[in-house]
Amino acid sequence: MKRQVPLVLCFLFGVATILTRFSPHPYSQFFYEEVNSWVLIITPFALVLATVTLIRAHVTRIRRRTEYWQYSFIVFAGLITMVAIGVPFGPQYPAFEWLFNNIQVPMDATMFSLLAFFIASAAYRAFRARSFEATLLLVTAIIVMLGNVPVGDLIWSETSSMKQWILNNPNLSARRGIILGVSLGVISQSIRIILGIERSYLGGGD
Amino acid sequence: MEIFGIWLAAFLTLCIYSFLYRDNPFYRFAEYLFIGISVGYYIVIYIHQGFIPFAWEPFWAAVKPFWPGIPREAGWIGLIKLIPIALGLLFFGGLSPRHTWLIRYPSAVLVGFGSGISIPLMLRTFIFEQTRGTVEPFAAINAGTLSPWGILEAILMLIGVACTLTYFFFSVEHRGPVKWLSKVGIAFLMIGFGAAFGNTVMGRVALLIQRIDFLLNDWIGMIMDWLGSIF
Numbered sequence: 523m524k525r526q527v528p529l530v531l532c533f534l535f536g537v538a539t540i541l542t543r544f545s546p547h548p549y550s551q552f553f554y555e556e557v558n559s560w561v562l563i564i565t566p567f568a569l570v571l572a573t574v575t576l577i578r579a580h581v582t583r584i585r586r587r588t589e590y591w592q593y594s595f596i597v598f599a600g601l602i603t604m605v606a607i608g609v610p611f612g613p614q615y616p617a618f619e620w621l622f623n624n625i626q627v628p629m630d631a632t633m634f635s636l637l638a639f640f641i642a643s644a645a646y647r648a649f650r651a652r653s654f655e656a657t658l659l660l661v662t663a664i665i666v667m668l669g670n671v672p673v674g675d676l677i678w679s680e681t682s683s684m685k686q687w688i689l690n691n692p693n694l695s696a697r698r699g700i701i702l703g704v705s706l707g708v709i710s711q712s713i714r715i716i717l718g719i720e721r722s723y724l725g726g727g728d
Numbered sequence: 729m730e731i732f733g734i735w736l737a738a739f740l741t742l743c744i745y746s747f748l749y750r751d752n753p754f755y756r757f758a759e760y761l762f763i764g765i766s767v768g769y770y771i772v773i774y775i776h777q778g779f780i781p782f783a784w785e786p787f788w789a790a791v792k793p794f795w796p797g798i799p800r801e802a803g804w805i806g807l808i809k810l811i812p813i814a815l816g817l818l819f820f821g822g823l824s825p826r827h828t829w830l831i832r833y834p835s836a837v838l839v840g841f842g843s844g845i846s847i848p849l850m851l852r853t854f855i856f857e858q859t860r861g862t863v864e865p866f867a868a869i870n871a872g873t874l875s876p877w878g879i880l881e882a883i884l885m886l887i888g889v890a891c892t893l894t895y896f897f898f899s900v901e902h903r904g905p906v907k908w909l910s911k912v913g914i915a916f917l918m919i920g921f922g923a924a925f926g927n928t929v930m931g932r933v934a935l936l937i938q939r940i941d942f943l944l945n946d947w948i949g950m951i952m953d954w955l956g957s958i959f
Contacts, residue, residue: 600764699892
């Protein structure tokens, strides 16, 4: 009951979904679209569970007065504000959009832009042309960076076309090799999951 | 309200950039607020774009006939939505250590569906299409429509793909010719990683420029306009 039924469910849904992709019959398509919508229904419950877990973790932090416990109230303030406005009135409600545009978007962009500084410092330490492979990586990165900005073409007029050639040829062939390898890995892993050989998603316990 | 929004966004932007000096209360404030706002945002999006249109509305249309005076709009098929709702509710078993195993049911459905969909998807989108893209230029070579430079590019592409795959092929020991093929594969991989690194850096720098542009033009520009109107 605790392990066998989920394995059977996984097998049935996996095999049925594969079959729907090879059958244009209306029943097959109905099944596919229905189960696809089930995924969209089940996912919010997982998100609610994740949110409950987050709230519990922060309540514990506040109760135990761990380091920086005061900031947990800020998490609650942000969460409650968004949910209190967004759930009853919808994401198109002006107040929700205002919060999204003036808090979430700027912070999201700033957090990611912060990485520019850390990438620069990491590159300074890591980018040393100590071997042929490291030199290739360094030279390619420099050409691609220069090819993305107007100053690259000012230094040498062919920089951007060289960047494009690198992206379209040696870069694409390496990416294709990686994509083919990853795809074969995903297929073999999916077959293992459907057949019940790979069971890590069931977690521990009996 | 627009002015307050610009001030708020500028304050939060500066709070996050203050981390470049060192960890401080302003950064922590912005960090924790970001977590709360993001989680709240995704809850709202999932509820309004997932749960309500795909679960609640069909389910409500199916159970409406139970309420007297309400005309029947949809068939009983809508009741099928009870299954994913019930499966979703099983996630709450995770809140009790004794009932954590209940999570396995919805997880099995999600994992089974995901695995089932990924096999034909990976075959069609990646394996067949990428292989076709690699060997297709050779049809043009055969037809005599490809330039000598195009022929060179097509051969280079095939060598790159084959050597990169050889590098990831661990079923044979990398000795002799396999070792050399794998070395060529590493060279192609390094070019790929270099290009990816270059693009990532430029993407992050573009974001940095956009934030500095916001601070200089939108925020400080607004302050300057305000000061100009006073003096």
